[in-house]
Structures are given as C-alpha cells and as structure tokens.
Amino acid sequence: MPENPLAAPGAWDGVAASYDEVVSDMMRPFAIRALELGGLTARSRIIDVATGPGVLALQAAPRVAEVVAVDFSEEMIRRLRGTIMRAGIGNVLTGVGDGQRLRYAANTFDAAFSMFGLMFFPDRAAGFAELRRVLRPGGTAVVSSWAPIADSPLMTLLFEAFQAGIPGFPAPQPNLDSLENPIVFERELHAAGFTEVTLRPHTESFRYDSAEQMWDRLTRGSAPLQSTRRRTDAAAWAEQERVMIEYLRERYEPGSALSTTAWLGVGRKSPR
Template identity: 60%
Template sequence: MTNPLAAPDPWDVVAEGYDDLTAEMMLPFAQIALDSAEPKSDARVLDVAAGPGTLTLPAAARVARVDAVDFSPSMIERLRGHVRDAGLGNVEAQVGDGQRLPFPDNEFDTAFSMFGLMFFPDRAAGFSELFRVLKPGGGAVVSSWAPISESEFMTLMFGAFRAANPDIPQPQANLLSLENPEVFVSELRAAGFHEVTVQPHTVSKAYDSAEALWDRYSRGSAQVHLMRRNCDADTWKRREQLMIDYLNANYRPGQALSTTAWLGSGRK
C-alpha cells in the first residue's frame, strides 16, 4: 500500500502552515545535522526534500552554494520566497524527485535529507542517489523520526486522534522503516556509504495552551489534512473539537514536549 505522504498533494496544501511548524520543531534538527556534517565554507551542498528551506537557509549562511530539491511545488515556492526575502544569492531551488536527482555524478561536497527520504516509495533509490551525486569523500546526513513511543509530542497527538476516532489503530513501531536504526544503518551501507553512524537526538517545545498546540500542529500537518479530507465537514468539526478537548485534558500549558529523531550519516 502506497503511503499517501509519499505524494506531493498533501504537502502542497499544508505548505504555509508547515513552514511555521518546521521553524519551531524541525529547525533544531537541521542545525544539529549541519553541525555534525561540518561543511566547509567553500562547499556545495545538496538539500533533498528541502521543504520550505528549514536546512537550506541556515546552510546558505555557512557554505558557497546550496541546491534544494522538493517534489512539492508549493514548498519550493515558499523556499524561493524566503531566499528572496533574505537576499541570498547562493541558493538554487527546484521541483524534483529525490529518487532521480537532476544532477551529474560527483557534484556535491555534502548532502542532506531531513525527514524526507524516510517517506520515499523507493528508499534504496533515495540513498543511492545521494551517494551518486556526492564527490568522493563527501558526507551525507539523513534524518528520520524515531518510533512514536519515544516522542512525548506524537504520543499526545495520537491520543487526541484516537479520542476523536477510535478506529485509528494504536501506533506501532515499523521495524522495516528508518524508525529502526538497524535498518537505517543497513540501507546507508547498501548504498555504498562507509563510516556509517545512526544517533538519536531529542528536542523539546512548549506551547501556551492546548489550543495553541493544536493550531500550530494542525495547520502544518499533512497527516491532519488527510484525516480532514477523508470525512465530511460536520464529522470533521465534531472530531476536531474532540481532539482539542483531549488536549485540554492532557496538556498542561507551558509543558515541554520532547520529540526524538534518528540522524544517520555516512561518507562516500
């Protein structure tokens, strides 16, 4: 069964809200990835599944050039807007498929894919393409969410989802995905990478209220968009209120919620 999050449409719809969400939740992981890769000031960097530029923009402040690719036209449009607003002249952004990158072999010093390659229908192709376009000696950093059980934030959100719709199954760790660090290591090595490591990193975010938490998450979540799309307006209104009620009952304003991700790295 194809993962609906592996198509651009839901990401196009939530691009504006996702932009807000990534600034809060995902930027710390992008900064960790950049710090771990340590690209040189004259480096050419690739950002695959770049979204609205969560890694691209801070990378552009450190290196000579960043090429950004995403399959969502709306995400690339927002990224280009940020590039214009920041007056950056060293970023090239284009719509493209991370499983078939539009670049020649041995082109980049460092490559990243933050929470994107994990959704690819063909992850092996995604890893192989990162390897192909890197120069010999170049490094790659790829991130993936850890199992939901290791994330206070997503555990709380799935509790809200199930309060509104008990038919939603309890989340289970997918041992065949990049949630499993052994699979993560294996797929990096299978693509040809060496010096492979996969390490957990945790960040936390607090919200002023349950309503603020829901607003920030729901506006930027492709998953919530798909839930909304799959029911009529009245059903969604009722379910959304049930989710907010659940959050009000289970979230203390100002409480920091942790989220854990795996950062996998390797060298060509």
C-alpha cells in the same frame, strides 16, 4: 500512484503554507544538528533533498558557498523561492525534482542532506544511492528520520488525542521495516555504499502556551491529518476537533516540556 499518500507531491502541496508557518520551527533544531554533522566549510557546496520550505537550506546558506534545494512539491519550492527573494539570499538554488532520480551530475556536492524526506520515498534504496552518487569523494550525507512514536511523549499525546476524537483512528504501530528502526537505517546506508556510518539519536523538547496552541502547531501543517480533515464532513470534523483539543486541554499543562526524538544517520563517500 505510490501506496503511501505521503510519497506523492499532492499531499505536501496542500499544506505548504501551513507547514512553513507552524512546522518549520519544530524542524529547525534538527536541521541545525544535521549541519553540525555535515563537516561543512565556507567553501562547501551542498544539496538538500526533500527540502520542503527549506528549513535546512536556509540555515545552511550563511555557512557555505552554495545550497541546492530540491523537492517534488512545487508549492514547497514556490514557498521557498519567495522566502529567498524576500531575504535577498543569493546562494540558494531551487528545483522541483525527485530525490530518487536527481538530475545533478555525479561527484558534485561536498555534503548531502535529507531531513524527514527520504524516509517517505517509495524506493529508499534509490534515494540513498542518489545521495551517494552526487557526493564528491570524501563527502558526507546526513539523513534524518523520526524515532518510534513510543519514544516521543509529544507524539504519543497527540496520537492519543487523535484516537479520542476520530472513531477507529489506528494506534501507531512500530514499523520495523522503516528508518525508525536503527538497524534498518544503518543497513541501508551501508547497502548504498557509504562508509564510516554512524547513527545518532537527537531529542528536542517543545513547550506550548495552551492546548490550543499545541494543536495548531502540530496539526495545521500535518499532511496526513489535513488529508483526513478534507475527507471528513465539515460538521463532523468540527466535533472531532473539539474532542481532540479538549483531550489535550485535560492532559497538557501549559508551558511544560514534551520531547520528541529523531535518528540522524551519517555516512561518508569513500575518498577513493
């Protein structure tokens, strides 16, 4: 059992529907930017590792020849398969699998992506190595990770609300060993054998009609928060949630923009 509960599929199975409904919109602009960095053509075959409900995979489908979308959460993949069938998309293939042990042959894909997924892997080195292994020579990998919460006014406000409503909720601390640290991020790309490594910050801003809408959009699909809710007595949670929403209501002006930032790491597999 991984020490980090977010490194286990159960945490994501439980929020698959809500994640797709409310979190995908937030993830989409980061996926679009990642695709711009991937060097894609209409003939490209790509893989999206830790695809979730397929935010990047679905954006990529009209641009490339084929997308392979992989996630360890069966519910996320089931959700994506339903979307593919309803939309009549014929060039997205799906599979349940571990991004640390991909079942695809070496030198298969022109580009490889992992959007806010590889950052949770228990063995990130294996995740990076697998991305490089399945790339064709000259192929490009793009991996995203959130920047520190301190660089995100949106997430800072949300965590302040958590602390107001949940007694003892820990304040977010910088994790210098994670991919939120650009030095670590760049080092791990190089260690996996990637060349032409670059790291780019990408910031997006989001607006909400009300504090209640902000709360819904940012928490209903949140695996860690929903896990906390399930462990809490229902009446106690209702009171905590009331306090948290009230905290946001007092501090958020409806319609105002709040930003959040991610790192996009790009590396190339040497042509030789």
